[in-house]
Amino acid sequence: MTTIYDVARQAQVSAATVSRVLNGRATVDPVLVERVQEAVRSLGYRRNAVARNLRRSRTMLWGLIISDIGNPFFTALARGVEDVAQAEGYSVALCNSDENPAKESQYIGVVLDEQMAGVIISPSGRGxxxxxxxxxxxxxxxxDRELRAATVDSVLVDNEHGAELATSHLIESGYRRIACITGPKQLSTATQRLRGYKRALAAAGLPMDESLVRYSDYREAGAFEAMESxxxxxxxRPDAVFAANNLTTVGAMDCLVSRGVKVPVEVGFVGFDDIPWAHLVRPSLTTVAQPTYELGQTAARLLVERIKEPSRPPARVVLRTVLHERDSSRRP
Structure with a gap:
């Protein structure tokens, strides 16, 4: 049976765009409308009227669209969402966009097609x-990340403050050439953590050296390459590194170990996001911890409130971070 995703592939648009065209929304570019309609005709797509009528009221299902299911940060976050959802009588469909805006768009199409009751999303880009x-x-x-394309309820952490804590700690430990490996420029977390890093340098009267900044992809391989460079x-060449998320920490530390660089003797290290085994490795890793479970809980509670009261003004909740000082940043 032909599906909405077959139509999307044929028309070379997102499933969300197909859904908008089929629902008669006037905001779609006429060129895209024609492509979708042509794909519908050529594939012989027929909407299931019975299923559509059954779905006219919202389901008891939430969509949780996260940007990287391989990142342990999202495990505790998802648990926080699910615990609140279950208590409120909802189920949660977990969707992994894999930092890919096209996949994210496809899942948004699924949410629309299935008439889910609400969505919690960690956007992969501008959203x-x-x-x-x-x-x-x-x-x-x-x-976790701010949406630039729309104003909605949001739950974030104080990324600038956490990055400033990490960088200031390295400065207080005696390091002076502190590098920052941050994430993609289009992500709010990456830009905010870079700002916190710069703010700490300025507060200490240290020069901002752009050659010590690397933009990575928030993945291990990208961080390994950034650390190598x-x-x-x-x-x-730095005497310390601030890594802007947990997978960046893993990749950068992997590079340091493979190159035989001694931490913290030659290079001090602080990572953003706590890692379950951070205290077990040697040297143990200094990290900035985020309240990940609380992030998920808070987002879920906001969604419950939004479902009950759709017209209330958007809320913006910002949670604090904590520095866990360990051996990787203690200069001998």
């Missing part, structure tokens, strides 16, 4: 397709 959910009056809560630089 433009979230506007489709708003147009469909689907309650939305952004978590810092070590191989004749002018930018």
């Amino acid at each position: 433009r397709d979230v506007r489709l959910l708003i147009e469909a009056n689907t309650p939305v809560v952004a978590i 810092l070590l191989d630089s004749e002018t930018a």
Whole structure:
């Protein structure tokens, strides 16, 4: 049977766009409308009227769209969401966008097609397709990362403060050439943590050296390459590193170990996001911990409130971070 995703592939658009066209929304570009309609005709797509009528009222299902299911950060976050959802009588469908805006768009299409009761999303980019959910009056809560394309309820952490804590701690430990490996420029967490790093340098009267900054992909392999480029630089070799998320920490530390760089003797290290085994490795890792379970809980409670009271003003909750000082940042 032909599905909405077959139509999307044929028309070379997102499933969300197909859903908008089929529902007669006027905000779709006419060129895209024609492509979708042509795909519908050529594939012989027929909507299931019975199922559509049964879904006219919202289901008791939430969509949880996270950006990287391989990141342990999202495990505790998802648990916080699910615990609140279960207590309120909802089930949760976990969707992994894999930091891919196209996959994210596809899952938004699923949410719309299945008439889910609400969505909690950690956007992979600017989150433009979230506007489709708003147009469909689907309650939305952004978590971990800010949405630039729409104003919705959001639950974040104070990324700047956490990064400033990490960098200031390295400065107080005696390090002076502190590098920062941050994430993609389009993500709010990456830009905010970079700002906190710069703020700590300025507060200590240290120069901001752009050659010590690397933009990575928030993944191990990208962080490994970024750390390699810092070590191989004749002018930018650091004496300490601030890594802007947990997978970046793993990749950068892997590089340091493989290159035989002694931590913290040669290079001090602080990572953002606590890691379950951070206290077990040697040297133990200094990290900035986020309240991940509380993030999930808070987002879920906001979604419950939004479902009950759709017209209330959007809420923005910012949670604090904590520095866990361990051996990797204690300069001998």
